[in-house]
Amino acid sequence: MTSLVSIKNLYKKFPIHGDLLDQISFSGGKFHLKHEYVHAINGVNLDVDKGEALCVVGESGCGKSTVARTVMGLLSPSSGEIQYNGQRIDNLSPTAMMPYRRKMQMIFQNPYASLNPRMTITQALEEPVRWHQPKLNTAEVKEKVAEVMASVGIDPSWGVRFPHEFSGGQRQRISIARALIVDPEFIVADEPISALDVSIQAQVLNLLMDAREQRELTYLFITHDLSVVEHFGTRVAVMYLGALCEVAPTRKLFSSPKHPYTQALLSAIPRLEDEKPDFIRLKGEVPTPVNLPSGCVFHGRCPHANERCKQEIPKLLDVDGTRVACHAVEEKRLG
Amino acid sequence: MALLEVKNLEVKFGLRTGEVTALRDISFTLDRGQRLGIVGESGAGKSVAAFSILNLISRPGYISGGEILFDGKDLAKLSTKEMRYIRGNRISMIFQDPMMTLNPVLTVGDQMVECLQAHTKINREEARRISLEKLKLVQIPSPEKRLDQYPHELSGGMKQRIIIAIALLLNPDIIIADEPTTALDVTIQAEIMDLLLELCTSQNLGLILITHDLGVVSQVTEQAIVMYAGRIIEQGPTKEIINDAQHPYTQGLINALPQQGIPGERLNQIRGSMPPLHRIPQGCAFHPRCDYADAICEKELPGFTQSGGCQAACHLVAGRIALKAKAEETH
Ligand SMILES: Nc1ncnc2c1ncn2[C@@H]1O[C@H](COP(=O)(O)OP(=O)(O)OP(=O)(O)O)[C@@H](O)[C@H]1O
Ligand SMILES: Nc1ncnc2c1ncn2[C@@H]1O[C@H](COP(=O)(O)OP(=O)(O)O)[C@@H](O)[C@H]1O
Ligand code: SF4
Ligand code: SF4
Ligand SMILES: [Mg+2]
Ligand SMILES: [Mg+2]
Secondary structure, three states, X not given: OOEEEEEEEEEEXXXXXXXXXXXXXXXXXXXXXXXXXXXXXXXXXXXXXXOOEEEEEOOOOOOHHHHHHHHOOOOOOOEEEEEEXXXXXXXXXXXXXXXXXXXEEXXXXXXXXXXXXOOOHHXXXXXHHHHHOOOOOHHHHHHHHHHHXXXXXXXXXXXXXXXXXXXXXXXXHHHHHHHHOOOOOEEEEXXXXXXXXXXXXHHHHHHHHHHHHHHOOEEEEEEOOHHHHHHHOOEEEEEEOOEEEEEEEHHHHHHOOOOXXXXXXXXXXXXXXXXXXXXXXXXXXXXXXXXXXXXXXXXXXXXXXXXXXXXXXXXXXXXXXXXXXXXXXXXXXXX | OOOEEEEEEEEEEEEOOEEEEEEEEEEEEXXXXXXXXXXXXXXXXXXXXXXXXXXXXXXXXXXXXXXXXXXXXXXXXXXXXXXXXXXXXXXXXXXOOHHHOOOOOOOHHHHHHHHHHHHOOOOHHHHHHHXXXXXXXXXXXXXXXXXXXXXXXXOHHHHHHHHHHHHHOOXXXXXXXXXXXXXXXXXXXXXXXXXXXXXXXXXXXXXEEEEOOHHHHHHHOOXXXXXXXXXXXXXXXXXXXHHOOOOHHHXXXXXXXXXXXXXXXXXXXXXXXXXXXXXXXXXOOOHHHOOOOOXXXXXXXXXXXXXXXXXXXOHHXXXXXXXXXXXXXXX
16 A cells, blocks of 8 residues: 655654743853753654545644644654655745645644634635636636535535634534645544534534545544544554554554553543443553653553663554554563 | 422523523432433533522523522522532532632642631641542542642643542532533543542532533433433433433434444434524424424424433423323223
8 A cells, every 4th residue: 555645753842932031040050041842743653545544542732733733734843754645745845835735634623713704604715726726717616616515515605604603513514625625635634523512523524534435535633532533543543742652453453452551541431331341540640741751651651661661662563463662562561 | 308409490691682591491309429410512501500500600691490409498599698608518519611710829728728718617737637638538649749739730630639629628418510521631531530430429429410421421420411402301310311312312412422333434413503592493492403303393392201210301202102101001
């Protein structure tokens, strides 16, 4: 299978801009300016194959949105590369990036912030078409807009109205239409349904699944909700503190999770079943990405950690068709 | 008689554009040691219900009908002072937003001491001792250290534990928790829910848990209420509601969950969305979205029908139960 998008050894750190006073420290008889960083992504390698719906899951602050934004070129990597169809794109000039800006579209979590409040729905949908396909005449643009509106179930009467007149679910529908209207190949969706109610979440998920089928789209789908992953994803990447713990086909990840963190995460899903399953309690809380733990970033909370875990960063290794970064799995201490 | 008995509660908001009814005909009971879940989508009226029970609903909102009987007394008729006593000592609330409880400029210890001293005659040392005891009860790591920390120094999960500790300070009979874990990660949410469950049992607390998450309701509560557009549409034992929902809306909500779908296939969505208060349709408020809607549904507000241990406000359920009764009669 060919990968459409490749994330190669990606690192991203953000400088912390505290008060100047916070940044100055005194030691050895001298003042120093501390340079502190948030280490949001620490060596992520991930390929997105053509046609798949790859889900990235993890708890808040683990770096999911940073991955999404870096892939989209909204942030530049601190080191590493992003490739699209084998071509490096993270260092392109804005002009050279233009064709990719059409092929790659993003849907955001907040359907309130992602639409321009001063544009009617029709204007918001026409704008990207005019921008990316300047050769189309007005009638052709209108036709295109009408076609996409129909395909995502937007009533033509919505066209003259403004975003504030719509509910969260309706706005997310409009954002999806706006992403689809330029005929993209690849869609990054960053928590697209997290702000929506259950009955509306199902509508939006269905819409994204229909679009994938009809338009042969490839998705990088970011979420913290594992039951959505189980339903929507063809493959899953589990993240913790800026690193990948486990990458596996969805069915496999849910039936035989290998990484201790994946196991804990799966056990915490509130299920409808009668019997309350025992969830795996983790020690402590997620450390800050400012001072990353040494070795395996999960070692402070891991029930299987040993001395090696505190020193050596585990590599993603192939174990029965799953990729896992865990010494215990490698040493066969863990299933 | 139950410790808390809410009877036909109705709440209105007097808006410039006219009056809207945010809650109508809300009735339920709760005793110590019982756990009741209230579920519904955003805007269904869950928080308004919680605030009203504590008589915390403020202008333009007001309680326009019904009774909230606690220990036989109607809370809606109490004076501010009497109500403050109940709110502190008998019923505690955990709010959706942790910063509604926590004061950012006071240490955890000072807030807890202040809260205790506002409600009881007690010296500082004693108040600190009780505070520490409650922090231990909510299993917070290094409780002594937390007393002298400020809210911003604590993680989301720890803040929520402290809020629960504050809610427990005066040994209440009932805790109302409004989406206590919405802002938290799944692993932390599971821990907090486990803690609430444990506390209800060990402290013999009554719990009203408000959430939009049916999974959480199913794991924590024994009784559940499903709300839609300001009304209860179904209520009964949680297990029965989850496994054998009667009302088409409850069924729709459960079937729309990704964990109920076949992976990779379309989910069973409910069409449309919940109407805002000023546009609640005539008859059954759910009828524009309901697959079973009939002519009567557009005109007549359905009353409650008993089906098994559940009550559902639906004409269809009423019809089905009536048919069944008739069939049994002719046998
Ligand atoms: N102060 C107010 N003035 C006018 N309307 C209000 C006011 N407070 C709440 N409402 C309305 O009452 C209805 C119920 O609101 P409520 O906050 O109880 O919803 P909820 O079920 O708690 O939703 P969520 O899940 O989003 O917290 C909504 O339509 C809301 O807009
Ligand atoms: N622009 C930024 N400046 C500083 N820190 C940031 C910035 N964006 C993200 N971070 C930090 O990077 C980490 C990862 O964040 P993010 O990718 O948003 O996580 P997620 O989407 O998984 O919740 C967090 O610690 C976050 O606070
Ligand atoms: S490498 Fe060690 S600490 Fe990390 S998950 Fe595996 S066993 Fe746990
Ligand atoms: S009363 Fe009618 S419209 Fe309402 S839920 Fe029942 S069948 Fe549907
Ligand atoms: Mg994010
Ligand atoms: Mg609420």
